[in-house]
Amino acid sequence: MNELFEDDNIKLNLPVKINYRVLEDVLQKKLVGEQIGMEDSNGTVKNYVEVLDANLGKSQQPNFDLTLNLKLKTLTTLFKNKEVNLLVHITLGFDEVDQVIDVKEYELEGQSKSWLIDNSIETLANTLIYKKIKNKMRLDLKPHIKEQLGKVNEKLGEEMEAAPGVFLSGNVNILKVAEIIPGDTLLLILLEISAYGFVDIKEIKL
Incomplete structure (x- = not known):
C-alpha cells in the first residue's frame, strides 16, 4: 500500500527543547576529572x-550564547593544588549541511584572587583548555539522527495502533536539524521532518 504515496504528504517543523541542565550533565561526564596537559x-x-x-548557563556577556564555568585545580609546581574558576563565554556555531554543533567564538575570564594565577590560567586556557573544550563540545548530530530515524521507521513499518481499530503507518524520509536557538534556560532545536503516512481504520466501534 506504500506504493500509493510517491511524495511525502507530511512536512513539519518541530521545536525540541533541551534544558541547559541536561547539557550540563553531559559536559560534566565529559570534563570532570579530566587532566589537561601537554606532551613534551x-x-x-x-x-x-x-x-x-563544570556548570553551564546563559551568557550574560553580549554577543555570546553560553557561559561554561570551570572549577580547576592547578597541578604545576608553582601553583600546586590551587583552585581557580575560569569562565568561558561561548558563541555556538551550527553547520546545517554537516549537522554539527561546535564552538564558533569564545572569550576567557579568570576569577581567582591572584592576578598572576589568572593570567597563567588564561594563557594556558588559550593554548590547551580551549582545545579540550572545543573538542568536548563538538557534537555531530548525524549518527544520533540516523539512529532515531531507524527506530521511528521500524515502528511505523509495523503499524502503530493509535486507538482501538485505528492504525498509523508510513515512513520518515528526512529528519534533520534546521536551526538552533539559545534561550535563557534552554536550547531550542528546530527539526525539519518530511514523511509520508496514512491512517488505516480496521474497525469502527459504535
Whole structure:
C-alpha cells in the first residue's frame, strides 16, 4: 500500500527543547576529572590542571550564547593544588549541511584572587583548555539522527495502533536539524521532518 504515496504528504517543523541542565550533565561526564596537559619532545605528558566541576548557563556577556564555568585545580609546581574558576563565554556555531554543533567564538575570564594565577590560567586556557573544550563540545548530530530515524521507521513499518481499530503507518524520509536557538534556560532545536503516512481504520466501534 506504500506504493500509493510517491511524495511525502507530511512536512513539519518541530521545536525540541533541551534544558541547559541536561547539557550540563553531559559536559560534566565529559570534563570532570579530566587532566589537561601537554606532551613534551620526550613523549612525557605534563598535566597543568584538573577539572573539578563544570556548570553551564546563559551568557550574560553580549554577543555570546553560553557561559561554561570551570572549577580547576592547578597541578604545576608553582601553583600546586590551587583552585581557580575560569569562565568561558561561548558563541555556538551550527553547520546545517554537516549537522554539527561546535564552538564558533569564545572569550576567557579568570576569577581567582591572584592576578598572576589568572593570567597563567588564561594563557594556558588559550593554548590547551580551549582545545579540550572545543573538542568536548563538538557534537555531530548525524549518527544520533540516523539512529532515531531507524527506530521511528521500524515502528511505523509495523503499524502503530493509535486507538482501538485505528492504525498509523508510513515512513520518515528526512529528519534533520534546521536551526538552533539559545534561550535563557534552554536550547531550542528546530527539526525539519518530511514523511509520508496514512491512517488505516480496521474497525469502527459504535
